[in-house]
Amino acid sequence: MTHAVLPHTLWFTRCPVPTATGIAADRQWLADEFTPDGITVRSLQDAAPDADRAAHFTHALPGLFREGGNVPALWARSRGERTRLIGLTWIEERQTVLVAPGSGIRGADALRGLRLAVPRHSIAIDFWRAMALRGFEGALASAGHTLDDATFVDVPADEHDGQWAAELAALRRGDVDAVYVKGALAVEAARRAGAEVAVELDELPDRRFRINNGTPRPITVHQQLLDDHPDLVDRFLAVLLRAADWATGQPDEVARILGAETGAGAAGVAGAYRPGTHLTLHPDLSDQRLALLAEQEAGLRAHGFLPEPVDVTAWADPEPLRRAAALARLQPAHRPSAP
Secondary structure, X not given: OOOOOOOOEEEEEEOOOOOHHHHHHHOOHHHXXXXXXXXXXXXXXXXOOOOOOOHXXXXXXXXXXXEOOHHHHHHHHHOOOOEEEEEEEOOXXXXXXXXXXXXXXXXXXXXXXXXXXXXXXOOOOOHHHHHHHHHHHHHHHHOXXXXXXXXXXXXXXXXOOOOOHHHHHHHHHOOOOEEEEEOHHHHHHHHHHOOEEEEEHHHOOOHHHHOEOOEOEEEEXXXXXXXXXXXXXXXHHHHHHHHHXXXXXXXXXXXXXXXXXXXXXXXXXXXXXOOOHHHOOOOEOOHXXXXXXXXXXXXXXXXOOOOOOOOHHHHEOOHHHHHHHHHHHOOOOOOOOOO
16 A cells, blocks of 8 residues: 655644634644654744635645634535535634614614624625624524514625724714624724624524534545545644643633634633633534534525535544544643743
8 A cells, every 4th residue: 555645744724713723733732743753733824925825715725724614614615625524613702793882772682673784805705794694693583583684784894904893883883783793802892892782692592593603613624635644634633632631621821822812812802702611622523513514504505605505414524533532542631842
């Protein structure tokens, strides 16, 4: 049997959110794992300017591991990129619907008939727009309503710096009645804008109403890497599992890493991620998470974000995670970090 030559570089990319990949990178455990093989592990976010940063969305780089939002991951697969789904996490990130101060709008039922902000970005896959639509869709559905029960207002966002800046500016001007936001930077942006919370999606008892770009969040890898070097995929996942294990006993360190990953201050991190977030970083491919992702796929397809359907079950390959779990059990969670 002929073995493929080891790659010189493995790449990883993650969104600025809680991920085992981000923790493993912070602890330098990915470099520790693969340097003895002569393999350099590089972050797409921190790479040289000539790196294909678009691969974070297209996943057109065969040696790339991606732990990030499901909208680009599903879009890449829908476009025909040969990726495989090898893990899913579910981490609450404080999804909220914001309204103008003094508006008196409270509760999901009150969204009926309102003007809801939907941003428009000139990017290949407008995951911001998808998040807003799905966020409002979940909030309305929790009160027995549909998107037809509200008015959606396009908000051009290209000329605005900062997440949700365009939508919050539209809210201040009175052009819209409500804005969807999520995560640590959203907490800080809402405070700066003086906006008030009308709906806390995290408090809705049915998690189906919180399905969105990061819930559930996939880990994907290119089929070529999986075919040529399944052992490297297994080992990468095993490092992530050990990082998730380590995180369970390190809430303060996880909060610090989250601050670095999200670019938010301590108040933003504390406001976005509930106590216990450090316990939720383990990926799996449970039937429940796959079903939730299938609901997201159907929702994105209904809104025109996916050119072709994605069979989530067929996309998933549970074997690497099973093998990685066996590897992780053989090694301690606390790995020495490089100096």
